[in-house]
Amino acid sequence: MGNETHSWSRFQTQVIQPKNCTHCGVCVGLHPELLEFRETSSGPLPFLRRALTDAEDRSLALAWAVCSGRGVPYPDLLAYLNNGKPIDPLLGAYRQVFTGYAADPAIRQRGASGGVISRVLIHLLESGQIEGAVVLRQGLHSPETATPTIATSRAEILAAAQSVYAVTPTLTILPEIEAFPGRLAFVGLPEQVTALRMLQAAGHPAAQKVVFVAGPYTGTNMYTGAVRAFCGCRG
Numbered sequence: 596m597g598n599e600t601h602s603w604s605r606f607q608t609q610v611i612q613p614k615n616c617t618h619c620g621v622c623v624g625l626h627p628e629l630l631e632f633r634e635t636s637s638g639p640l641p642f643l644r645r646a647l648t649d650a651e652d653r654s655l656a657l658a659w660a661v662c663s664g665r666g667v668p669y670p671d672l673l674a675y676l677n678n679g680k681p682i683d684p685l686l687g688a689y690r691q692v693f694t695g696y697a698a699d700p701a702i703r704q705r706g707a708s709g710g711v712i713s714r715v716l717i718h719l720l721e722s723g724q725i726e727g728a729v730v731l732r733q734g735l736h737s738p739e740t741a742t743p744t745i746a747t748s749r750a751e752i753l754a755a756a757q758s759v760y761a762v763t764p765t766l767t768i769l770p771e772i773e774a775f776p777g778r779l780a781f782v783g784l785p786e787q788v789t790a791l792r793m794l795q796a797a798g799h800p801a802a803q804k805v806v807f808v809a810g811p812y813t814g815t816n817m818y819t820g821a822v823r824a825f826c827g828c829r830g
C-alpha cells in the first residue's frame with residue numbers, strides 16, 4: 596500500500612496543506628483520542644496527538660469519506676436528503692421562502708437577525724419534538740472563544756443566540772451528541788451541516804439523533820488573528 600492511500604497522509608496532502616480545511620471539526624469529533632485542533636495562522640487545524648498505528652490510520656476512513664474540505668458530492672447528497680429525487684444544487688430543496696422574525700419581542704431583540712432560529716429551537720424543545728439543541732455559545736469558557744454545546748432549556752438556547760464570527764470547529768461536539776439521550780436540533784454553518792449530512796448518509800448513529808437542522812446565512816467568518824488584531828491584542 597503506498598503512502599497516498601493512508602488516511603492521515605491524504606488529509607495532509609489533499610486538505611490541510613492546500614488550505615482546503617473548512618474547520619468543520621468532523622475528523623476530530625470522530626477521533627478525539629487521535630486528533631486535536633490547534634490554532635494556527637490559517638485557523639484551527641487538525642493535528643495528530645501522537646504517531647498512529649496502521650490500524651488507527653485506517654480507522655480514519657469515515658472521517659476521510661465525510662471530510663467537507665475534499666469537495667462535496669452535492670447532487671448525490673441532496674438526492675439522499677430528498678428521498679432520491681434530484682434537486683437544484685444551487686438552492687437545495689424548499690417548499691416556500693419566507694422572511695420573518697420572532698413575535699416575542701424579548702427573543703427578537705436577543706437574536707442576531709430577528710431571532711427566528713432561537714424561536715424555532717425553543718418551539719421544538721417546548722413542544723417535545725427535540726430534547727436538546729446543538730448551538731454555539733460565545734464566552735462559555737473564555738470571552739474570546741465560542742464553544743459548541745447542547746442546550747436543553749429556553750434559557751440555554753437564548754444564551755447562545757446571535758452570530759459567532761470566530762471560526763469554530765463545531766463538530767468536535769460529536770462525542771457529546773453520541774452520549775446525549777434524545778433527539779437533537781443542530782445549528783451549523785454550511786460546511787458543518789454538510790459534514791453532518793454526510794455522516795447521516797453514512798448511517799453514523801450519533802448523527803441520526805439530529806432531526807432538525809438550522810443554518811444561519813453565512814457570508815464571511817474570521818480567524819482568531821483577525822479578532823485579536825481588531826481588539827489590538829497581542830499573541
Ligand SMILES: Cc1cc2nc3c(=O)[nH]c(=O)nc-3n(C[C@H](O)[C@H](O)[C@H](O)COP(=O)(O)OP(=O)(O)OC[C@H]3O[C@@H](n4cnc5c(N)ncnc54)[C@H](O)[C@@H]3O)c2cc1C
Nearest residue numbers: 706707708709710711712713730731757759811812813814
Ligand atoms: C459566520 C456567520 C456569517 C454571517 N454572515 C452574514 C452575512 O454575510 N450577511 C448577513 O446578513 N448575515 C450574516 N450572518 C447572520 C446570520 O445570517 C444570522 O445569524 C441568521 O439570520 C440567524 O438569525 P437569527 O436572529 O434567526 O438567529 P439567532 O436566533 O440569533 O440564532 C443564531 C443561532 O446560530 C448559532 N450560531 C451563531 N454563530 C454560529 C457559528 N459561527 N457556527 C454555528 N452556529 C452558530 C447560535 O448558537 C444560535 O443558535 C452571519 C452569521 C454567522 C454566524
